[in-house]
Amino acid sequence: MEVIDRYVHAVIRRLPEGMREDIRKELHGLIEDMLEEQAAGPVPTPEEAEQVLLHLGHPAAMAAKYRGHERYLVGPQLFESYLSVIKVVMIAVIASLSVIFVVETALRPNEITDQFTSYITSIVSAASQGFVWVTVVFAMIEYGIRKKTPSEYGSMSWRPSDLPPIPDSRAEIKLSEPIAGIIFTVLFTIVLLSGAELLAIYTTASGELSIVPFINFDVLYRFWPFIVAFGVAGVGKEIYKMLVRQRTAGLLAYHIIFSVAGVIFAGFLLSEPGFWNPAFMEQLQATGIFIEAGNEFFEPVSRIWETVTGNLIYLIILITLIDIGSEVFKWLRLKKAGPITINIP
Amino acid sequence: MADVAETIQTILSELRRGTIIIGVLSQLEEAQYGYSLVTVLEDKGIPVDPGTLYPLLRRLEKQELLASSWDTNEARPRKYYVITPFGREVYAGLCLEWKALNEAMTKIMNSEEA
Numbered sequence: 001m002e003v004i005d006r007y008v009h010a011v012i013r014r015l016p017e018g019m020r021e022d023i024r025k026e027l028h029g030l031i032e033d034m035l036e037e038q039a040a041g042p043v044p045t046p047e048e049a050e051q052v053l054l055h056l057g058h059p060a061a062m063a064a065k066y067r068g069h070e071r072y073l074v075g076p077q078l079f080e081s082y083l084s085v086i087k088v089v090m091i092a093v094i095a096s097l098s099v100i101f102v103v104e105t106a107l108r109p110n111e112i113t114d115q116f117t118s119y120i121t122s123i124v125s126a127a128s129q130g131f132v133w134v135t136v137v138f139a140m141i142e143y144g145i146r147k148k149t150p151s152e153y154g155s156m157s158w159r160p161s162d163l164p165p166i167p168d169s170r171a172e173i174k175l176s177e178p179i180a181g182i183i184f185t186v187l188f189t190i191v192l193l194s195g196a197e198l199l200a201i202y203t204t205a206s207g208e209l210s211i212v213p214f215i216n217f218d219v220l221y222r223f224w225p226f227i228v229a230f231g232v233a234g235v236g237k238e239i240y241k242m243l244v245r246q247r248t249a250g251l252l253a254y255h256i257i258f259s260v261a262g263v264i265f266a267g268f269l270l271s272e273p274g275f276w277n278p279a280f281m282e283q284l285q286a287t288g289i290f291i292e293a294g295n296e297f298f299e300p301v302s303r304i305w306e307t308v309t310g311n312l313i314y315l316i317i318l319i320t321l322i323d324i325g326s327e328v329f330k331w332l333r334l335k336k337a338g339p340i341t342i343n344i345p
Numbered sequence: 346m347a348d349v350a351e352t353i354q355t356i357l358s359e360l361r362r363g364t365i366i367i368g369v370l371s372q373l374e375e376a377q378y379g380y381s382l383v384t385v386l387e388d389k390g391i392p393v394d395p396g397t398l399y400p401l402l403r404r405l406e407k408q409e410l411l412a413s414s415w416d417t418n419e420a421r422p423r424k425y426y427v428i429t430p431f432g433r434e435v436y437a438g439l440c441l442e443w444k445a446l447n448e449a450m451t452k453i454m455n456s457e458e459a
Binding site: 022023025026027029030032033034037055056057061062065066068 | 397400422423424
């Protein structure tokens with residue numbers, strides 16, 4: 001009977017692939033057995049079939065019993081934080097692309113139509129990227145929580161010492177910190193991905209606007225998957241902060257690993273031949289800036305350019321070390337202060 | 346005010362959930378398919394919903410208390426479940442626990458009456 005096939009299909013399409021065939025056969029057998037017993041005549045009527053199906057219950061409820069747990073990509077426990085992060089990411093995406101759009105329009109007002117089109121398409125593509133990656137991060141957290149939660153009949157050993165400590169106000173992270181972190185990470189990622197040509201020297205020395213970019217973006221864009229990966233990992237770190245709202249050893253470890261990986265990536269990127277605009281000095285001279293300012297500046301500027309591009313990585317390493325050091329120091333001070341004690345009179 | 350009969354039904358179905366497992370294990374010395382088990386249990390005074398029993402059988406199989414095999418010789422292919430040696434041991438242990446529980450509950454109820 002068709003209605004039976006439809007019922008069975010409605011149940012098994014909600015189940016993992018591997019269970020489907022077995023449960024399909026089993027359910028068919030069950031429904032036919034039930035029909036055979038409950039039917040008045042030798043050939044069951046469609047009404048009788050419907051009665052049996054009604055007795056078995058809604059296909060979704062039936063499938064849930066077979067699965068043993070409810071399925072969520074992002075469950076109710078995380079959904080509120082998920083919505084907040086999506087909002088913050090969307091705002092950051094739109095804000096940073098708008099800034100890029102405004103700057104580009106100010107520089108080249110006669111190309112506004114092209115820029116507007118690319119502004120809109122960038123928003124759509126960056127917003128969907130942001131949406132996908134935030135969802136992926138949350139789905140992974142959800143999966144992790146599911147793994148740790150005992151199933152209905154399974155028992156799980158635990159020790160009272162595993163209980164999370166009572167939140168310590170000194171270790172608390174203000175909500176503004178992860179939100180600012182997300183905005184900064186998204187901004188930085190988007191500028192690297194679509195606004196790098198704006199990192200440049202702007203001059204009107206020759207009478208009209210000339211732009212001399214610092215970076216050779218063809219080389220930079222070759223690294224885009226890494227830039228996206230760092231953006232995702234960075235936002236992931238902020239989401240973690242937002243959920244835990246506490247300085248923890250795990251968060252510190254994540255921060256250190258993320259920073260070190262970032263420095264290593266920056267090292268590769270900056271030492272990539274042709275990463276810096278190779279014709280920077282020539283282009284700068286062509287703008288006529290030295291005629292206006294005096295030719296004696298060419299040598300020192302050239303030397304500054306060489307020094308900065310050659311040594312920027314050391315500055316990055318230094319800043320990262322200071323940052324890691326200060327985080328570790330904060331953590332150690334917190335540990336040294338000892339756990340908060342509650343006096344029971 | 347809450348309906349007495351309705352409240353009893355809700356609590357009773359919670360109580361039954363665990364006892365169904367004992368009932369299932371007790372009846373599977375010989376292999377049976379799901380629906381025949383429904384009928385047998387019902388005849389013995391343990392009504393169980395097929396929609397509950399079928400997923401339960403799979404879960405007990407996953408816990409290695411039951412083993413299953415498909416019988417495709419008949420017109421309707423059926424999945425037969427039978428208790429495993431491990432399931433038999435667990436069942437014996439559960440029976441002892443159940444009796445102890447029953448004794449304790451009886452005592453409690455009798456002393457309430459007295």
